[in-house]
Amino acid sequence: MAQDTLSLYGVSMLSRLIVGTAQYPSPAILAAAILSGQPEIVTVSLRRESGASRAGEDFWALIRELGVRVLPNTAGCRTVKEAVTTAEMAREVFDTRWIKLEVIGEEDTLQPDVFGLVEAAQILARDGFQVFPYTTEDLVVAEKLLSAGCEVLMPWGAPIGTGRGLNNPYGLRALRAHFPATPLIVDAGLGAPSHAAAAMELGVDAILLNTAIAKAGDPVAMARAFALAVEAGRLGFLADPMQPRDMASPSTPVIGRAFSDAQRA
Amino acid sequence: MKPLRIRVIGAGVAGLTAALEFARAGCFVELVERREGPGLGCSFLAGGMIAPWCEAESAEPLVVDLGIESLNYWTQIVPVALKRGSLVIAPARDRPELTRFSRRTREFERIGAARIAELEPDLAGRFDDALFFPREAHLDPRAAVAALFDRLKAMDNVALRFGVDAAQAEDDVDWTIDCRGFDAKDALPDLRGVKGEMLVLFTKEVRLSRPVRLIHPRNPVYIVPRGDGRFMIGATMIENHEAGRVTARAMLELLGAAYAVHPAFGEAEIVETGAGVRPAFFDNLPRIRLDNRTIHMNGLYRHGFLLAPALAMRAVDVALRGADAAEILHEDRSERQDA
Numbered sequence: 068m069a070q071d072t073l074s075l076y077g078v079s080m081l082s083r084l085i086v087g088t089a090q091y092p093s094p095a096i097l098a099a100a101i102l103s104g105q106p107e108i109v110t111v112s113l114r115r116e117s118g119a120s121r122a123g124e125d126f127w128a129l130i131r132e133l134g135v136r137v138l139p140n141t142a143g144c145r146t147v148k149e150a151v152t153t154a155e156m157a158r159e160v161f162d163t164r165w166i167k168l169e170v171i172g173e174e175d176t177l178q179p180d181v182f183g184l185v186e187a188a189q190i191l192a193r194d195g196f197q198v199f200p201y202t203t204e205d206l207v208v209a210e211k212l213l214s215a216g217c218e219v220l221m222p223w224g225a226p227i228g229t230g231r232g233l234n235n236p237y238g239l240r241a242l243r244a245h246f247p248a249t250p251l252i253v254d255a256g257l258g259a260p261s262h263a264a265a266a267m268e269l270g271v272d273a274i275l276l277n278t279a280i281a282k283a284g285d286p287v288a289m290a291r292a293f294a295l296a297v298e299a300g301r302l303g304f305l306a307d308p309m310q311p312r313d314m315a316s317p318s319t320p321v322i323g324r325a326f327s328d329a330q331r332a
Numbered sequence: 333m334k335p336l337r338i339r340v341i342g343a344g345v346a347g348l349t350a351a352l353e354f355a356r357a358g359c360f361v362e363l364v365e366r367r368e369g370p371g372l373g374c375s376f377l378a379g380g381m382i383a384p385w386c387e388a389e390s391a392e393p394l395v396v397d398l399g400i401e402s403l404n405y406w407t408q409i410v411p412v413a414l415k416r417g418s419l420v421i422a423p424a425r426d427r428p429e430l431t432r433f434s435r436r437t438r439e440f441e442r443i444g445a446a447r448i449a450e451l452e453p454d455l456a457g458r459f460d461d462a463l464f465f466p467r468e469a470h471l472d473p474r475a476a477v478a479a480l481f482d483r484l485k486a487m488d489n490v491a492l493r494f495g496v497d498a499a500q501a502e503d504d505v506d507w508t509i510d511c512r513g514f515d516a517k518d519a520l521p522d523l524r525g526v527k528g529e530m531l532v533l534f535t536k537e538v539r540l541s542r543p544v545r546l547i548h549p550r551n552p553v554y555i556v557p558r559g560d561g562r563f564m565i566g567a568t569m570i571e572n573h574e575a576g577r578v579t580a581r582a583m584l585e586l587l588g589a590a591y592a593v594h595p596a597f598g599e600a601e602i603v604e605t606g607a608g609v610r611p612a613f614f615d616n617l618p619r620i621r622l623d624n625r626t627i628h629m630n631g632l633y634r635h636g637f638l639l640a641p642a643l644a645m646r647a648v649d650v651a652l653r654g655a656d657a658a659e660i661l662h663e664d665r666s667e668r669q670d671a
Contacts, residue, residue: 092390094524095615115581116571125524126571129614228549278549284436 071305073272075108075219075250076165076197078136082107083267084297085138085252086290087277094129096286101133104290109135110167110275112142113160114153127160138199140167145180147187154191166191167199167221167254177227181208185215192216201254204238206245213249220246221254221275224266228278230258233266243270260289260296267300268308335360335489336506336652341498343370345378345473345636346629347511348480349644352410354509355490357648362491362505363484364498371477374513377530377608378473378636379556379566381543382406383418385439385465387635394617395635398642403469405641410483412476413469416542419452420463423592429547430461440465454539454594470543472558473637507651508626514573514611516630520621523630525573525609529582530566533590535600538563546589553589562603565590569634578605610634620647627651 072079086106091097101109111130116123130137139157144150147170154166170187172180179202188198192215200212204222212220222242225231233239234256243251253266254275263274274297283289336359340351343365351363367373384399406413420440422430434442440463441447449456451464484490493501498512510516517523540557556564568582583605590597613619613631618639621628627647632639649655 092392093612093614093616098614123570123572125573129524282432 071301073250075199080107080273082294082297083273083301084263084294085110085273085275086280087111087140087275088130089142089277090281091286094126097281098129098133100280100286100290101135103287104280104294106294107135108138109133110138110140110142110277111161112140113157114141114143114149117153117156117160131161136165137161137163138165138167139163140201141169142167143171144169145171147183147190150183150187151190154187154196155194158196164195164197165199166196167201169201179203179223181205184208185211188212188215188217199252204235204242206241209242209246209249213246219250219252221252223255224253224262225256227255229256230279231256232258232262233269236265236269239266239269239271260292263293264296264300264303267297268303270304273297337504338362338507338509338651339364339498339501339505340509340511341365342373342511342513342515343367343481343492343494344373344375344511344513345371345477345480345640346513346632346643347509348477348484349405349410349640350509350511350629350647351484351490352480353641353644353648354651355484355487357652358489359652360489360491361484362493362501362503364493364496364501366495366497368495370481370492370494371474373515374608374610375473375477375636377528377566377606379530379543379554379564380471380473380476380637381418381554381556382413382469382471382638383465383543384638385437385468386418386420386545387638388438389433389436391635392615392617395639398618399635399638401642401645402638402640403467405645406471406476406637407469409641410476410479412479413471414542415467415469417451417464417466418468418470418543418545419448419455420465420545420547421448421455421459421593422461422547423459424461426547426549427461429549430463433547434463437463437465439467451542452540452544455544458594468543470556471637476637506625509647509651510626510628510630513630513632514609516611516628519623519626520628520630522613523611524571524613525575526612526633527570527572527574527607528567528610528634529570529578529586529607530564530605531578531583531586531602532558532604533563533565533597533600534561534603535563535596536561537596537599538594544593546593548589551585551589553586555590555593563590563597563600567634573609574607575609576607578607582607610636618643620650622650 084106085108087110141150141153170180170183225234251271252273280289338354338359338361340363355361384396445460543556545554565586612633618631
């Protein structure tokens with residue numbers, strides 16, 4: 068069987084788990100979780116950490132030493148300008164054209180500002196960035212992001228940090244159906260490994276998580292649990308699951324049994 | 333036998349406790365500090381919560397164990413701490429965070445509205461679910477520094493030198509105890525800085541008897557009463573080593589949290605803001621690192637007052653008694669666990 072790889076902007080990945088690097092009890096535990104979950108991509112935020120003079124270099128060096136591909140993000144940015152500036156800095160710090168684009172529009176739900184998102188994506192794509200936009204499941208927004216030059220979509224599962232799982236499986240299914248060839252990465256809102264498996268079973272291409280691992284009692288074990296769930300969900304999707312039905316259907320044949328209910332009656 | 337000569341570099345809480353412990357053990361101690369007085373670095377901005385059990389929420393068991401030792405130190409040997417416990421609260425919408433906190437910690441009571449009102453009358457009716465850690469304590473870091481300093485001044489085997497660069501100190505000593513915090517990065521390249529911002533509010537409208545932690549998924553904040561209407565609000569945790577620069581966003585978060593705890597903080601006066609750099613190693617655990625005749629006491633991270641006394645006592649054991657202090661002396665986690 069050919070290897071089941073995921074291609075993101077021409078880069079092939081075997082792991083379909085992407086892990087955020089914030090909120091771990093320590094960099095050491097982060098490193099151990101990366102080792103245990105085996106993601107090939109980690110995200111890292113720069114907006115706040117850079118300070119006035121890019122003083123976050125020590126932490127960024129630790130991230131680079133993890134030996135995985137870095138997807139810098141614009142977490143915490145609330146305007147197009149902020150996001151673009153942060154992306155430009157990220158390109159320099161991590162020497163990559165990849166950028167996870169977050170433009171937050173609402174404080175309580177940390178919902179993406181999809182208007183700002185599309186605008187920022189246009190600017191960044193024109194400037195040579197390969198943009199991973201954090202968006203909602205909205206089809207029209209997705210269409211505009213693709214026209215802006217995005218080749219990947221990152222719809223939310225639920226609001227960032229809520230751990231609620233998939234709030235709108237119908238919306239994700241619709242997104243999958245409309246964009247069968249675009250890599251979809253469910254980003255944010257997952258809490259338990261079963262959420263990740265459920266998303267993968269819907270046919271999305273990968274999962275991005277941070278809080279669910281970082282804030283678990285044992286982040287290292289939880290990273291592994293999510294890796295297994297993502298793999299299980301992916302295999303389940305590829306294996307084409309049976310369709311649910313209403314009436315029971317015996318898994319062993321009844322004809323030819325020595326005693327059937329009819330005979331006993 | 334001639335008493336050992338010890339040079340302690342750095343007069344933050346780590347250096348002061350180290351100096352006091354070596355002096356109490358009978359050594360000649362010279363404390364050298366490049367600033368003009370004691371406790372003007374990180375220690376000046378500390379929260380002063382001696383809350384080992386709360387810290388278990390995000391810290392490893394070692395921090396809890398060392399913290400419990402230090403709790404005894406601050407209540408018995410240098411008795412500046414008030415043992416009134418600490419309170420952990422969450423707004424109704426963040427209640428799952430309180431449950432998460434409770435699952436990572438111990439030595440607390442989960443209390444309801446009536447008990448909260450009894451402990452902190454000003455929070456009556458504002459919160460109906462909290463964790464109370466009765467055995468914890470808090471201190472005013474600046475008062476603690478002053479108390480340590482007074483003790484040292486009164487000892488005739490101690491010399492205190494301020495405004496002096498340790499590199500100029502050339503006399504031979506038996507041991508150098510390097511307690512420079514993040515400044516020691518020249519000698520400890522694996523040290524990293526974690527920025528923290530704080531502020532102090534003044535109001536007569538709110539009274540709190542003990543530290544209050546407000547749990548929030550992104551911006552957990554604590555309020556430590558300093559007495560006389562002053563409240564220290566802290567602290568951000570940012571992965572960079574930028575000292576001094578207080579951002580608007582940090583103030584927005586800290587003040588927002590204070591306001592959520594009690595709206596009267598909205599009318600309080602901002603009497604101070606500050607930003608410092610916590611010294612941390614890869615695993616956020618402290619180290620006593622031996623380098624010839626130098627002992628580095630560093631990596632206290634956000635736990636300066638919580639860990640310094642316990643580390644100082646171990647540094648004395650290492651220097652004077654050849655103890656191996658296995659749980660903090662080794663670099664590597666697996667090594668430490670085997671030890």
